[in-house]
Amino acid sequence: MAATELITRNWKKKDPSLKAYEAAGGYQQLRKVLKMQPADVTAEVKKSNLRGRGGAGFPTGMKWSFVPANNPKPRYLCVNADESEPGTFKDRYIMEWDPHSMLEGCAIACYALNAHACYIYTRGEYKFPAEVMDKAIAEAYAAGIFGKSVLGSGFQMDCYQVRGAGAYICGEETGLLESLEGKKGWPRLKPPFPAVSGLFGCPTVVNNVETLASLPFIFEMGAEKYAALGTPKSGGTRLIALSGHVNKPGVFECEMKTTLRELIYDLGGGITGGRKLKAVIPGGSSAPVLPASNIDIAMEFEALKDAGTMAGSGAVIAMDDSTCMVRALWRITRFYAEESCGQCTPCREGTPWMTRLLRKIEEGRGQPEDINMLLSVASSIAPFPPMGLGQTICALGDAAALPVHSFLQFFRAEFEEHIRLGRCPFEKPWGSLGEGRFQ
Amino acid sequence: MAAPFDADQQARFDAGIAKLLSQFPNDRKQAAMMGAVRLVQELVGWVPPEGMEQVAQKLEVPVSKVLEVATFYVMFFTKKPGKYVIDVCTNISCSLCGAEKLLEGLERKLDVHAGETTADGKFTLREAECLGSCHTAPCLQINEDHHENLSLKQAEELLAKLA
Ligand SMILES: Cc1cc2nc3c(=O)[nH]c(=O)nc-3n(C[C@H](O)[C@H](O)[C@H](O)COP(=O)(O)O)c2cc1C
Ligand code: SF4
Ligand code: FES
Numbered sequence: 046m047a048a049t050e051l052i053t054r055n056w057k058k059k060d061p062s063l064k065a066y067e068a069a070g071g072y073q074q075l076r077k078v079l080k081m082q083p084a085d086v087t088a089e090v091k092k093s094n095l096r097g098r099g100g101a102g103f104p105t106g107m108k109w110s111f112v113p114a115n116n117p118k119p120r121y122l123c124v125n126a127d128e129s130e131p132g133t134f135k136d137r138y139i140m141e142w143d144p145h146s147m148l149e150g151c152a153i154a155c156y157a158l159n160a161h162a163c164y165i166y167t168r169g170e171y172k173f174p175a176e177v178m179d180k181a182i183a184e185a186y187a188a189g190i191f192g193k194s195v196l197g198s199g200f201q202m203d204c205y206q207v208r209g210a211g212a213y214i215c216g217e218e219t220g221l222l223e224s225l226e227g228k229k230g231w232p233r234l235k236p237p238f239p240a241v242s243g244l245f246g247c248p249t250v251v252n253n254v255e256t257l258a259s260l261p262f263i264f265e266m267g268a269e270k271y272a273a274l275g276t277p278k279s280g281g282t283r284l285i286a287l288s289g290h291v292n293k294p295g296v297f298e299c300e301m302k303t304t305l306r307e308l309i310y311d312l313g314g315g316i317t318g319g320r321k322l323k324a325v326i327p328g329g330s331s332a333p334v335l336p337a338s339n340i341d342i343a344m345e346f347e348a349l350k351d352a353g354t355m356a357g358s359g360a361v362i363a364m365d366d367s368t369c370m371v372r373a374l375w376r377i378t379r380f381y382a383e384e385s386c387g388q389c390t391p392c393r394e395g396t397p398w399m400t401r402l403l404r405k406i407e408e409g410r411g412q413p414e415d416i417n418m419l420l421s422v423a424s425s426i427a428p429f430p431p432m433g434l435g436q437t438i439c440a441l442g443d444a445a446a447l448p449v450h451s452f453l454q455f456f457r458a459e460f461e462e463h464i465r466l467g468r469c470p471f472e473k474p475w476g477s478l479g480e481g482r483f484q
Numbered sequence: 485m486a487a488p489f490d491a492d493q494q495a496r497f498d499a500g501i502a503k504l505l506s507q508f509p510n511d512r513k514q515a516a517m518m519g520a521v522r523l524v525q526e527l528v529g530w531v532p533p534e535g536m537e538q539v540a541q542k543l544e545v546p547v548s549k550v551l552e553v554a555t556f557y558v559m560f561f562t563k564k565p566g567k568y569v570i571d572v573c574t575n576i577s578c579s580l581c582g583a584e585k586l587l588e589g590l591e592r593k594l595d596v597h598a599g600e601t602t603a604d605g606k607f608t609l610r611e612a613e614c615l616g617s618c619h620t621a622p623c624l625q626i627n628e629d630h631h632e633n634l635s636l637k638q639a640e641e642l643l644a645k646l647a
Contacts, residue, residue, distance in 0.1 A: 119509075128616055129613070129614060129616070130614070131575040131576050131577065131613065131614035131618070132576065132577050132614070132618050133614070133616070133618075134616040134617060134618055134619065137616050168616070169522075169557070169559045170559070170571075170612075170615055170616065170625065170628065170630075171616065172628045172629065172630070173630065203507075205507045207507075207518055207519065208518065208519070208522065209518065209557070210518060210521070210522065210557030210558070210559040210560050211557050211558035211559035211560075212556065212557050212558065213613060224518060225515060225518075226512070226514060226515050227514035227515045227516065227517030227518065227543070227545075227549075227553065228514070228517070228549070228552070228553065229552050229553055229556035229557075230556070245509065245512055245515075286618065286619065287619065288577035288580075288618035288619045288621065289576075289577050289580045289581075289618075290580055290581075294618070294619030294620075295619050296619075326576075330575070330576050330614075360618070362576060362577055362580070362618075364580060368580065372579075373576060373579075373580075376574070376575065376576050376579050377576055380575060380576075380613055380614075383613065384613065
């Protein structure tokens with residue numbers, strides 16, 4: 046259960062310097078890769094079954110191979126360090142405690158893609174991680190890892206960090222590209238996909254921090270061995286961020302077969318105050334909720350998908366039996382209402398509407414028809430079960446609708462009880478409902 | 485329009501912009517926008533219209549493009565905020581661990597609602613979305629400096645230390 050330590054291997058040292066990374070064998074994999082053919086590097090990543098750790102879980106090697114070979118324009122690698130999905134805080138630790146593992150991954154990816162520039166887009170609020178990264182990038186330049194000739198190989202690459210300024214939507218890959226181009230982060234219609242037309246209209250790969258930090262290990266242990274750590278469709282280990290009502294919240298490196306129960310009760314030390322677990326959100330706030338009866342399930346892309354939810358960003362949020370599900374859903378829905386960029390009518394209008402309906406129910410002003418109204422608004426943003434994208438430009442719409450559908454699927458009785466009683470039946474309200482834009 | 489910077493600030497601004505521009509292709513000056521607006525805010529505490537003009541000139545874009553960016557991102561201030569901006573995370577994991585009560589306590593203590601600035605201009609209190617510290621809830625940031633695992637009492641002590 047407690048996995049082979051790969052990504053977290055250097056964390057204990059709490060030393061993010063280049064010296065510490067090199068002492069632990071750092072940048073040896075980049076040296077190895079620079080002697081390979083770029084196409085073979087991509088082939089090896091494909092063989093490793095590495096799937097993106099940013100949310101969608103798309104196979105990384107396959108994504109790289111979508112970059113057209115004959116396009117004469119420059120290529121770019123963009124690192125998604127926007128980490129803003131509620132519940133998610135894993136990338137931050139890679140940046141703070143082992144930044145060079147990610148930078149080595151960036152150089153490997155750039156070499157494979159024949160990209161000469163890498164932009165790390167770091168969320169604006171991450172002041173400390175950004176400072177550590179700046180220092181690490183400077184160290185890498187000074188050591189000849191970035192620059193005119195990467196480790197003397199003749200391959201040139203530059204690496205820059207750009208900081209966001211507080212907008213969840215800039216984590217969506219095309220929103221990120223817009224922001225990098227100096228605009229507000231409005232997602233773009235796809236296709237064209239970034240691999241064909243991304244940053245500055247050039248072929249671009251956007252990868253998550255953890256995805257890139259995983260690359261050195263693939264070359265260290267060999268793709269087959271790395272793949273074997275996971276499941277047939279998903280290789281390696283992954284970082285899980287655990288929060289909510291657990292005794293030992295934190296970031297854990299897990300094997301793909303680790304179950305939610307093992308995470309919560311073994312690694313996470315069980316539920317706070319010895320209370321009972323009520324529900325779990327297994328992949329960041331947008332992932333459909335699971336009732337406590339369904340936690341003997343591996344935290345892996347396919348198994349969670351089969352259970353009607355998703356692995357998402359690897360953020361597990363545990364809720365105990367004192368949690369009001371109406372209140373929890375209101376909180377989540379309000380987030381998407383606040384963060385909707387406003388381009389698509391269903392998302393712009395639907396997310397505040399759901400938020401208002403939920404507040405009404407939580408405050409005891411709900412009417413029986415409000416529940417169906419909620420479901421109908423959610424369906425107009427994204428149908429349930431998910432039918433794939435289509436209703437809106439980006440997946441933020443789906444992210445807002447999925448929790449509404451799933452909370453009502455499993456906890457509808459609680460919503461009905463609020464309406465019947467004309468008040469929230471839970472004894473310990475969290476505090477005031479606040480004065481956000483969406484009352 | 486009045487210059488937003490004094491001579492020293494102007495020199496830092498010019499140098500900062502030059503560095504930012506060096507990171508992007510020559511014909512993509514607008515890409516320096518995020519860094520440029522942040523730079524203005526670092527120099528003068530917020531993004532006044534004169535600062536937007538300067539950015540527009542340097543990046544060779546209409547001021548409207550700068551305004552669009554400055555107003556889109558929650559960390560940019562197009563109105564002067566309090567000396568200390570307190571962002572309290574009230575997202576799901578933090579709320580499960582008492583963040584909304586923390587916010588309420590601070591609202592009472594500072595006698596403002598979230599989103600407002602105290603009468604003496606010292607504190608702006610805001611509700612923030614997930615700050616990436618969900619396991620150390622509740623947490624808040626004061627002018628981008630992160631503080632975690634806070635009780636109301638500890639948060640009040642933090643504020644009391646600020647001049
Ligand atoms: C609304 C929204 C927010 C997202 N936020 C993030 C994020 O903060 N970090 C991240 O890596 N991916 C995020 N993603 C996923 C990215 O769009 C993209 O799939 C990912 O960066 C690809 O990298 P990967 O293949 O390495 O996972 C988000 C997606 C959506 C729709
Ligand atoms: S789905 Fe929502 S966030 Fe995404 S582009 Fe449309 S309006 Fe913007
Ligand atoms: S929910 Fe508060 S920091 Fe993530």
